[in-house]
Amino acid sequence: MMTDATAKTKSDSIAIELAGVQVTHHADPSDAVVMRDVNWRIGAGEFWVVGGRPSSGKTSLLLTAAGLNRPAGGTLRIFGQDFSSAKERDREAWCRRIGFVFEQSGRLFSHLTVARNIALPLQYRQDSEEREIVARVEELLTQTQLRDYASYMPGQLGLGAQQRVGLARALASPIEVLFLDNPLSTLSLHEGRWWLDFLRQLHKNRLVDGKPLTIVASADDFRGWIGLANQFAVVEGGQFRVIGGREQVEGAAEPAVRELLTSEI
Amino acid sequence: MKTTSNLTGEDAGTVLRVERLGAQIFDTIQLLKELVAFGVITLGVTITKFNVSKRVVHPLIFSQIWNAGVRLLPMIGFIGAIFGLLIVGQTVGLLTKLGAEGYIGMVMVTVIVRELGPLLTALIVLARAGTSNVVELGTIRALGEVEALESLGIDPVHYLVMPRVIALSLSVFCLATYLVFIAIGSGYIFAFIQDVPLTFGNYLGQLNNALRWEDFALFALKTTLFGAIIAVVSCYHGLARPLRVEEVSRVTARAVVESVTAFVLLDAVFLLGYLFG
Numbered sequence: 166m167m168t169d170a171t172a173k174t175k176s177d178s179i180a181i182e183l184a185g186v187q188v189t190h191h192a193d194p195s196d197a198v199v200m201r202d203v204n205w206r207i208g209a210g211e212f213w214v215v216g217g218r219p220s221s222g223k224t225s226l227l228l229t230a231a232g233l234n235r236p237a238g239g240t241l242r243i244f245g246q247d248f249s250s251a252k253e254r255d256r257e258a259w260c261r262r263i264g265f266v267f268e269q270s271g272r273l274f275s276h277l278t279v280a281r282n283i284a285l286p287l288q289y290r291q292d293s294e295e296r297e298i299v300a301r302v303e304e305l306l307t308q309t310q311l312r313d314y315a316s317y318m319p320g321q322l323g324l325g326a327q328q329r330v331g332l333a334r335a336l337a338s339p340i341e342v343l344f345l346d347n348p349l350s351t352l353s354l355h356e357g358r359w360w361l362d363f364l365r366q367l368h369k370n371r372l373v374d375g376k377p378l379t380i381v382a383s384a385d386d387f388r389g390w391i392g393l394a395n396q397f398a399v400v401e402g403g404q405f406r407v408i409g410g411r412e413q414v415e416g417a418a419e420p421a422v423r424e425l426l427t428s429e430i
Numbered sequence: 431m432k433t434t435s436n437l438t439g440e441d442a443g444t445v446l447r448v449e450r451l452g453a454q455i456f457d458t459i460q461l462l463k464e465l466v467a468f469g470v471i472t473l474g475v476t477i478t479k480f481n482v483s484k485r486v487v488h489p490l491i492f493s494q495i496w497n498a499g500v501r502l503l504p505m506i507g508f509i510g511a512i513f514g515l516l517i518v519g520q521t522v523g524l525l526t527k528l529g530a531e532g533y534i535g536m537v538m539v540t541v542i543v544r545e546l547g548p549l550l551t552a553l554i555v556l557a558r559a560g561t562s563n564v565v566e567l568g569t570i571r572a573l574g575e576v577e578a579l580e581s582l583g584i585d586p587v588h589y590l591v592m593p594r595v596i597a598l599s600l601s602v603f604c605l606a607t608y609l610v611f612i613a614i615g616s617g618y619i620f621a622f623i624q625d626v627p628l629t630f631g632n633y634l635g636q637l638n639n640a641l642r643w644e645d646f647a648l649f650a651l652k653t654t655l656f657g658a659i660i661a662v663v664s665c666y667h668g669l670a671r672p673l674r675v676e677e678v679s680r681v682t683a684r685a686v687v688e689s690v691t692a693f694v695l696l697d698a699v700f701l702l703g704y705l706f707g
Contacts, residue, residue, distance in 0.1 A: 191577075192672070233581055260583030272578035275570075286582040289483045289589075334582070 179245075180342050180379050181207040181230050186239035188405075191225045198237050199225050203405040205398070207342070210376030212368050214390040215383045216425040217400035223383035224268065224346050226400060230381065231265050231344045232256060244341075261290070264335030268346040271331020273319035280306065280315040283333045290338075305333040309363075325356040332363075341373045345382040349389065361389055368393075387414060387425045399425065464670070465688075469662045472595055475587045482588065490593035498559035498594075499601030506554060506605045510612030513550065518542065518617020519624065522633075526626045534628070535636030538617075542610055543645055544704065549693060551606035552656035555598065556689050560664040563594060564682045567668025576669065590669065595661040602657030603650060652700055659692045 188200035199222040207213060207230065217223050228234035232243050241248035243259050251259075273282050280302050287298045306312045309329040319327055328348065335343060345364075349357045364380060371378040384390055387397065397408040401421045408414050408422060417423065479487075518538065525534050567590060570576060579586045618633050667685040 228577075231581070233577065257583045257585075260581065263581075265581040267574065267578060267581075270573075272574040274575055274578070275573060285486065286584070288486045289582070289584050291483055291485070295485075338582075 178209050179206050179242075180209045181205075181244075182240075182242040183230060183236075184240040184242075186229065186241055187237040188222060188225050188229045189234060189237045190222070191228045191234045196235075196237055200400065200403050200405055203229075203239070205230070205405060205407065207379060207381060209341070209373070209379055211379055211396050212377070212394040213381040213396045213398065214387060214394040215381070215398045215400060215405075216385070216387050216422075217383070219385055221400045222403065223400055226405065227344050227346050227381065227383055228265075231263050231342075232259050233265065261338050262341045264338065264340040264343045266328065266331045266335050266343070266345045266348060268348075269351050270319070270324055270327045271329075271334075273327055273330055273334070275319055277319075278315065279311060279317050279319065279322070279330050282319065282330055283337050286334065286338050301337060305336060308336075309333045310359075324351050325353065328352070336367075340378070342379040342381065343367075345380065347383050347385065350385060357389060361393055365393055384425075386427075387422075391415070391426075461688075465662065465666055468666045469658070472587055472591050472662060472665075475585065476592050476595060479585070479588045479592070487588065487593060490589070491596050494593050494597030495601055497562075498555060498598050499604060502555065502558055502601070502605060503608065505558070506551065506609050507612055509550065509554060510609040511616040513546070513609070514613035514616030514618075515620045517546070518613055519620025522617060522621040522628065523624045523626050526621075526628060531628060532636075534633065535638070535640030538614065538637055539640040539645060542613055543641070543649055544700075545697070547610040547613065548602075548606045548649065548653045548656060549697065551609050551653065552602055552660065552693055553690070555602050555605065555657065556660050556686060559598060559601070560660040560685060560689060561682050563661070563664035564668045564685050565678055567665055568673035568678055568681065571669050572672045572674075586669070591661070591665045594665055595658055598661040599654045599657035602660070603653040606649070606653040606656075648700060648703065652696070655696055656693060659696070660689055663689045663692065 183203045183205040186200075186203040186205075187198045188203055189196045190199045203226065215223055215226065225234055229236050229241065232241070232248060236248070243251075244262065246255055246259075273279075274285065277285065283302045283305055284298050287293050287301060288295075293301070302315075303312075306315055309332060311326065311329055311333065314322060314326060314330075319330065322330070328351075332345075332348075348360055352360065364382075368377045368380055373379070380394075382390070382394070390397075391411055391414065395410055397410070397414045399406050399408060399421055408417060414422060414426070518541075521537055521541070522534055525531060525537065570590065576586045576590075579589055614637065618628075618630060621628060621633075622630075664685050667681050673681060
């Protein structure tokens with residue numbers, strides 16, 4: 166039998182939990198359900214990759230798990246708090262702990278320079294001095310190899326660089342969970358390698374309460390992610406299914422999983 | 431019983447027209463509800479979050495004041511001068527010819543201060559700043575920047591709408607005041623050129639006598655509300671849903687029509703205030 170202490174430790178180690186969640190389409194005002202009965206526990210320190218064909222609902226699923234898309238039913242718990250009963254203040258507090266990197270151009274603020282895009286969440290939260298913000302932005306620009314583009318407007322950058330600005334902006338805050346929506350979809354092989362190396366280092370080196378940073382990425386296939394992530398799931402036909410760790414993925418016989426592993430077109 | 435399927439051609443046409451009218455009335459009521467709700471949310475955010483994130487949001491207010499207010503000064507000045515020459519000057523000349531000089535102040539206050547000054551200013555600001563708001567915010571929405579703001583814990587109403595509402599309310603008030611001064615000044619110049627036997631001191635004295643303290647208060651209230659209407663309607667249409675390129679012109683035109691309708695309705699409310707106040 167599980168003791169109270171064990172149960173508490175277990176619930177503390179779950180960052181986000183979806184139980185019987187009905188995922189709605191994030192861009193459809195009619196709240197059409199695109200995924201039913203999603204049961205998913207994202208543990209603190211885990212590195213998840215959710216695979217699926219394009220337009221299978223991965224973006225909506227990630228936005229829902231990040232608390233940015235209201236589910237049509239079921240229970241969504243973010244850091245132990247129920248989404249449906251959370252107040253605006255709670256949601257703002259989650260956003261400080263969750264980073265989200267959007268697909269393709271990263272949804273940067275087109276009227277702000279690269280540096281100001283990264284600084285905006287820090288400036289808005291009013292808990293840092295201006296010189297601290299400048300130092301943090303410089304650090305992130307260096308880490309994401311964007312130092313030379315600090316004063317550029319987003320429209321002057323290529324898609325790959327824009328997405329890196331989105332990554333730097335998400336990392337500006339002291340986040341505990343990082344969501345990446347299909348980060349490799351539009352990148353060249355070289356840029357894709359940079360992202361995978363960066364995420365490997367980030368997962369290993371950025372510790373949150375002694376655990377690695379929790380990362381959840383979506384992908385059109387599992388190539389490149391096998392040696393990196395430790396939890397895999399697939400989305401197929403409006404259903405979400407957890408596959409397991411690397412061994413389970415590599416040993417899976419299901420066509421949907423094999424398709425995500427194949428390197429042939 | 432007669433059903434729609436067995437109606438004659440004329441009856442079916444009437445039913446269709448009534449249905450369309452009903453749908454239009456329903457849509458209008460729905461839109462009105464949404465606009466009021468959006469306005470109330472914006473007011474709530476403005477009251478509760480005015481001082482939140484000052485170093486980000488207050489510069490946005492100044493930037494909007496620059497765009498919707500300061501940059502319009504030359505145009506408002508020009509239109510105010512023409513307005514003064516065409517209307518004020520001629521009215522002063524006509525009243526003097528009729529020996530009704532004693533009514534100049536009253537006519538000026540009614541026409542310029544109460545009615546045309548605020549309305550003309552609001553229309554110019556709507557054309558210049560309101561329309562660009564719809565396009566700008568529509569683009570922001572279409573590019574997914576609103577979701578990006580939410581993901582960073584930034585309230586889009588606080589960041590995008592509140593600065594525009596404050597800036598447009600202040601701008602319309604200040605620009606209308608500026609237009610009234612220019613119109614009154616240029617009107618006198620026109621009357622002076624026409625050899626109207628009225629000294630500038632008498633002219634100002636008459637205006638002074640005709641103005642009541644309520645005129646100042648209602649002028650401030652009316653112009654501020656006109657600015658708020660422009661901001662709320664244009665922000666609502668820009669942000670309500672992602673716009674496709676082909677929808678931009680239609681939505682912008684709709685925002686203009688709705689704003690003008692709201693101006694006229696508000697004007698009617700103020701007229702009742704002037705009549706029975």
